Amino acid sequence: MFKNCLENVRGRIPLIHNITNYVTVNDVANVILACGGSPIMSDEAEDVEDITSLCGGLNINIGTLHKTSIEGIFRAGRRANELGHPIVLDPVGAGASEFRTDTALSLMKDLRLSAVRGNISEIRTLAGDRGNTKGVDADIADAVTEDTLDEAVAFVKAFSRKAGCIIAVTGAVDLVSDGISCFVIRNGRPEMGKITGTGCQLSGIMTAYLTANPDSPLEAAAASVCMMGLAGEIGWSRMQKGDGNATYRNRIIDAVYNMTGEELEKGAKYELR
Amino acid sequence: MFKNCLENVRGRIPLIHNITNYVTVNDVANVILACGGSPIMSDEAEDVEDITSLCGGLNINIGTLHKTSIEGIFRAGRRANELGHPIVLDPVGAGASEFRTDTALSLMKDLRLSAVRGNISEIRTLAGDRGNTKGVDADIADAVTEDTLDEAVAFVKAFSRKAGCIIAVTGAVDLVSDGISCFVIRNGRPEMGKITGTGCQLSGIMTAYLTANPDSPLEAAAASVCMMGLAGEIGWSRMQKGDGNATYRNRIIDAVYNMTGEELEKGAKYELR
């Protein structure tokens, strides 16, 4: 199943419009290329409608949100909705500032999103639940662990139904739900948290997967989460003495680049609840 | 000939003002340093005239063009023209949106450019010819191949004469013409297309070459194209099992850093038509 999802990305080369932050944008572009998609970045209001019209999917990331780019995000989002393109929202820092929280909530209200991907604190903030965002990282009090898993799965399913889109919560354990089923994913390495932007990269990959697999969005989203986590495992296995987070960053993108559908199928660690 | 061009860059350390996109800007800065130049980035209208006055050349790249940065581009460009500095335009995504196409055409009309470097779809768009830009990549229908080479050379020569500047079209085969002669260059690797920004990097290098070689602009531009392609070949030869596009990106910049004039002279694959 996941094998097909990846092969569809590599075969269809989806063109992805990214309105993303300037911190991790280069890695997002390279990882979209690595997984088989083709990225374009554009956040100027005058530019985004033409660009989105050329593309197949839209990735919105508010990591360095500017007041002046909000119009561009909405114009791109509305056009993507008109064209039936999948939209992924990465609500970076929702809960860390009113500005980010309010913008993310408006986007969820006014656009028809395919998926929202964030850490547990960001997602709890958007759900109006407790949510203790610590900057751009999840608060430890919110963490999804084996102990809190049942409650977290129930929460993600319920929020997915309410939001009307896939909700993907990533952390030590990842949860991806369409409101009915929930993938519980155990790929990845804790050291990925020492690299800026692995979450942003995943949102880019997820947009490519959703775009190339229109008929199975839940599987596509889950496959992208497994791919990123598995790439983190493969990249880590190639680390040598003296290597650190900069080299690890490159090795993860390299692992995405080289991963085959079969390797993804075989390496994905998940259960369906 | 190309040997001298590179040695002039390394000896003169041209200071290059870059108004470029936020996707690939870090790689552009590092590759300009790698080839022997010194980069500065500034796109604020209040800042650009002072910065350009300190520099020797100007690199304009519209990859993430904003309405608010257009004034800065024009102010920098006019000052560079007053000072006789070479200007390179990289019309990223011309043809992909009206906003980009119109801005690129205005820049070509209002500024005296030294060179325009783009993929074949972008360049055909600017020439008012057919041009099927697919996002930021060339459309396959436009590709310069051995079969279409004669026509493409004639087109590039004619457009160079009309535009009054060097036109550099990069792809599987690269063409660099001043309207009279045309370098047909066969360096490079197809895998370079899996890295974001190799074109942006080349435009930065080209600006450094043009600035350090004021008396032989066509040779300087062609030498920079050969350098980037040859670096792609050398970088590829150092790839190891498990490496992908992230590592390849680093190896290409490393190869630029280590290339000598003699290696460039020896490795450059071109004919003059």
Place this chain on the structure above:
Amino acid sequence: MFKNCLENVRGRIPLIHNITNYVTVNDVANVILACGGSPIMSDEAEDVEDITSLCGGLNINIGTLHKTSIEGIFRAGRRANELGHPIVLDPVGAGASEFRTDTALSLMKDLRLSAVRGNISEIRTLAGDRGNTKGVDADIADAVTEDTLDEAVAFVKAFSRKAGCIIAVTGAVDLVSDGISCFVIRNGRPEMGKITGTGCQLSGIMTAYLTANPDSPLEAAAASVCMMGLAGEIGWSRMQKGDGNATYRNRIIDAVYNMTGEELEKGAKYELR
């Protein structure tokens, strides 16, 4: 002493708010993670006060300053001052344009800074002394060498007293003074100048050190300078044939990631004047 400074960063994981340039921002984020801190980037005026309130320190870098971001810088700075957070200013390109010089001087006047870190030309410009900024690099005429060391130490001490904050001048020899004492630091490699943003990275690290070591700011600032230089030495020792500035960049961040307090203590090369 330096051992404790680093261990405090790793133990306290200071959250650092960065308003920085888009050229080197990704490396700044990764190096803050590497040294043990946690970075957030935000420059939107509507966003910065909430973000700074969550954080422990503020890193201001004017490398790609925009008129529209100045309000955000001041709002963040005033809030950081209210909260008693350390602020580091990196006046990239002060002296290269009136816009940058004026903004840096206003920031020094209106905010209570903990430290200003720049190259000698930038710092001389801010001191109203001669200062021959050559773009974003120091002019060779200004360089701090063994011959000019006594004068340079006296200058940095005097400017530190006048400015009321730590002044850190980095170059072949680094000087860090609180107006009374001056650390003279001889870590580092000249090849670090061939990588864009090692100065920006240091300013990020310095902010993390100052935030995690509120009781010994001079030692903390000096320790961060030694760490960056020592990482440059360690990274260089791992370079292999064919490696260049792109790989060197990664190896320096990797070296920061792996450095222990004891290694820093042992590898730091400094005298106190």
